[in-house]
Every structure is written in C-alpha cells, then in structure tokens.
Amino acid sequence: MNNIGKPLFILKMKILFQNMITVFGTVALDTTRTPFKTGTRIMGGAATYASLSSSIFVDTSLVGIVGSDFPSEYMDILDNRVDTKGIIVKQDGKTFHYDSSFDYDFAHRISNKTELNVIADFEPVIPTEYINSEYIYLANNDPIQNMKILEYFSNPKLTVCDTIEYWILNKREDVVKMMSKVDGVVINDEEARLLCKTTNLIKCAKLIMSWGPLFTIVKKGEHGSLLINGDTVFPAPAYPMEEIVDPTGAGDSFAGGFMGYVAKQNNTDINTMKEAVIYGNVMGAFAVEDFGVQKLLSITKEDVQNRYQMYRNMVKF
C-alpha cells in the first residue's frame, strides 16, 4: 500500500492492468465417479473451481498449465469468466488428470489415479500485467512452485494458500515454509490434522499461525468452517444440503468465495473476513449441487446474495 518512491509508470500500470485476484494452481481434467453418474475427463482442478468462484465477486486471473488435450470448449468457458492469459498450453504435454470415486454417502473420496503430466516440472511464470494483483490465492500446488509465484507480486494486500495431503506427506518442510510466507491459510480438517500432528482444530490453527500466517481457516465439509485470527475464533456451520450431486471442488469454491468477497470489499478487517467465510460456505454449497463446475457456471450474483441472506436468516437466534 506504500507507493512512495515507486516510479510513476508502475503506478499507472497498476491502474491500467489491475487484476483484483490472481489464482494459481491446477487446471485439470477430472474423471469423477459417483454411484449415480460418471464424468470422464471433465473440467476440474483446484484453481479452476477457486477462480470460477471468485469471478462471481471480482475480476480474476488464472495462472496454470494444461496440455494440448485440454478441450478448446473448456478454455472458452474459462475465457468467458476469468482472465486466462496466465494459462500456458504445453503442446507436447498432457493435462493433469485426476480419477476418483465417491460412494453412496459422498463422505469419502477414493483416488483411483493421479497423473501429474504437465504439472510435474512446471516452472511457473505470470504475465507481467498480473504483478500488481492485490489478492493472491495459491491453490493446492507444489509449495515450491507456490513460493516462486509469490515472488512475482509487487505489493499484494492479501496472500492465501491451501495445501493437500500429497504435499504434506512429500514436502512437509516446504509446506511449512510456504505457509510462513502468506497472510492466511485455508486448509481442510483432515489435512490440518495431518500437517500439525494433532487432532484439535484450534490447536492446529494456532500451530499454523505460529509459522507466520495471521489467520487460518479450517474447512470441515458438511460441518462448515472455523476461522482463527488472533484471539478471534469464528465457527460457521455449513449451509445444510439435503441433496449432494458431486462434492468435488467444494473446498476450492469456498476459498474462491472467501477471496472474492474480501477483494470486492477491498478490506481485510475481521468483520469482513467473517462475512467472507459465510460467502465461502455459500459458494461451497453451490458447488456440490451439480456435477463438476456446472453449478458455478449457472449461478448469478443474485443467487449468491439470496443464499447468503437465507444463510443469515437460518443461523439467527
């Protein structure tokens, strides 16, 4: 926020090319098998869900890599909603592919196959016009890639990362180092416990914060989320869902909704963050109502606002 001493042309660029949010992470092809439907090589990936979610709130740029097998109609869908100049298409590579199954109760996902493909040796770069992005969300990428991306940004207002079991098991030290470099961590409950080697989620959050972040949000799926920020503990129930079609991307949509609302308000005070958590819950609830990214593509700002209001009425006592 301190622009003193910066050359004027940088300030002008900031005005001209400001991207409210930049999301970095996987843009994937998912094969998702539920007892009721199987989607083969449909559009997925943490960054896809997060960016589609945040784009409901503010302009969003997406940084990632796909292979030549990534269908042009998927790219068109992304183009329609987010700035895709940050997506590299590697002509001699194949898109990251994740094959998983859900059982009848949607409580547990079984990983059938993970093909990293173009993700494996990706050297992240961003379009120069993204360097002034003020809100940065690092989805579930390699923590080393995330740290590299972070260095590109000149003066972000809020940087948030997530991580997944794979990196905790394989690069735990880098995960901790990455977390020390961001303002906030969004992580699901099982992964928080795995990372922190303790069960109590408040203790997990406090341990993560001891590494550097100002706040931690633990995502608990059907049980909602828990924001810990300094002395503030803010538990928020999930929007109750009677019918779930596909839980894929709920957590990423939560993160996108959270970042989107904070960026839209352009404010990181605690009250804004609490509201943002509720918008995150609302976006997660939308995501699971249809297969893949379908629901995120069909809802409007008004739908989001209506559900937010329903949520507010519902939890009032």
Next chain:
Amino acid sequence: MNNIGKPLFILKMKILFQNMITVFGTVALDTTRTPFKTGTRIMGGAATYASLSSSIFVDTSLVGIVGSDFPSEYMDILDNRVDTKGIIVKQDGKTFHYDSSFDYDFAHRISNKTELNVIADFEPVIPTEYINSEYIYLANNDPIQNMKILEYFSNPKLTVCDTIEYWILNKREDVVKMMSKVDGVVINDEEARLLCKTTNLIKCAKLIMSWGPLFTIVKKGEHGSLLINGDTVFPAPAYPMEEIVDPTGAGDSFAGGFMGYVAKQNNTDINTMKEAVIYGNVMGAFAVEDFGVQKLLSITKEDVQNRYQMYRNMVKF
C-alpha cells in the same frame, strides 16, 4: 394445556407439586479411561448428566434405579441438585456399570464392558407427585421402559427422547414406536444414521419426524448440532474447545440444557427452541471441561449466562 373438565383437586395438585422437568434414564457408575486419567466407578449415566444440566435452569426430578453399591455421597450430590424421590435403590442389586476408554484425540470411545445390572428388568414407576411434570426427558433407556414412563404423565407440554446404538440394534421397532409418542427427538449423528439407514442428517431428521415428532435435534459433538422443526433448519456450531478432559455426558448435558431452557421459558415456539439449542451447546461444552460430572457441579447460572453471551458474540457476523 386444556384443563376443562378436570376435577379441581388435580388442578390444585398441579400447583402444589409441579416439577418443572422429569428426567428418566440411567443413573450409573462409570469407569472412564483417558490417556491422562482413569476414573473408577465414578458417578455417571445419561439421566445424571441431563438432570444435573437441566437443574441449572429449573427444578428437576430424576427417575431411575441404582443398586446398594451406589455410594451415599453420590446420592447426596444428586440430592443437593435434583429431586431424587424417583430414584429406587434396589438393595439386592448392583448399579448399572459402564467401562469405556478414550484415545488421545477423544474422537472415539471404546466400550470395554457394559453391565446392565439393576437396569435389566427395571419396571419403571414414578412418585405420584411427578405426574404433573410438564417437561419430560427420556434419556437413553430401553424404549419400552420409556413408553411405560410416558403413560404416567397427565398432560405434559413437551416430551423428548434420545436413544443409543444398543436399542437401535436390538429393538429398532420399539425405538420407532417410542419416537412416534414424543414431541421431539434428540439423537447423535452416528445413531441417527444407524437408525435411519441414510447418511444425510437432514434426511434422517425428516424420516424421524415422519414417525410423529414435531422436531429432531441431531447432536454432532465437536461440530455442534442441527435442529429440524417443520421447514426450519437451524445449524449451530459447537462452542469451540481447545482442551477436552472427558467427553462423557456431553450429549446428555446438551439435552438437559435444551430442556432446561425451554422449561424455564415455559414456551415451545421456534425462537425459544433455537435459543435452547445454544444453551444445550453451552452445557455440552462445560461438561467436557472436567472429569465426569465435576464441571456441571461447579458452574453457576452466571457462568452459563456468560458463556451463552460469549457464544452469541463469537458466531455474530
């Protein structure tokens, strides 16, 4: 509530001997093993926790049976807080004894031994002065015993029952029949799923309500609770706890707090029930802070009110 046609002496009795809440269920000796402490044959039982919890709010009567091994100092503790005329001491019998262990994360209880003893062939009776109790809570007893008890009460305003895995597995039809005879069901999430044979908790609650009850409350432990009443869905997060000493009795204390608040307000409208759920969460959070019933014995009405206010501030957004 309609007293037309009732003889006058009944109405007078109601004024003279009114007990605000009658709790029926197990008064037990628990052996509870945690990694940090073992309590051998300490005071426990669903009805003990529920009645101690509700007695913070209103006068409470306790109906149950113990053996001659039930220590007189435990009976004194109960006497000090609740009306114990409903407790039968069977001189040639032993008190119900439950031996269980928790692991480090307190997430799962392992049952080591369950000795029904005097509970097994208990033919429930209640002191005649209890028959005008207006608020009846049937803790985790045999559903057939619960139905018998229910018949004693002349004109209750609110009847609520709970149940446990043991009865669902052994007497499922009687559990369903019992539920058809009460106004509300309080049940934990795992038992709701087991009883209803479906995972989604809203669907479980709706199925239970299709049997008769006007409302269902699903207790979700560290994730709080879910009240379903007609079209109302009210999810409430748990009061976040960083240190848990002994999870025993949390759900029973929740039920006691819920019933206690409703009885104190003498009102069963939806707004009162929502508030009562919050008081239930508060009482459950107190219960786990010390071993056995210790915490319930040491807190005051002011402690409860302060934590309720902290809860209200905490969830506000």
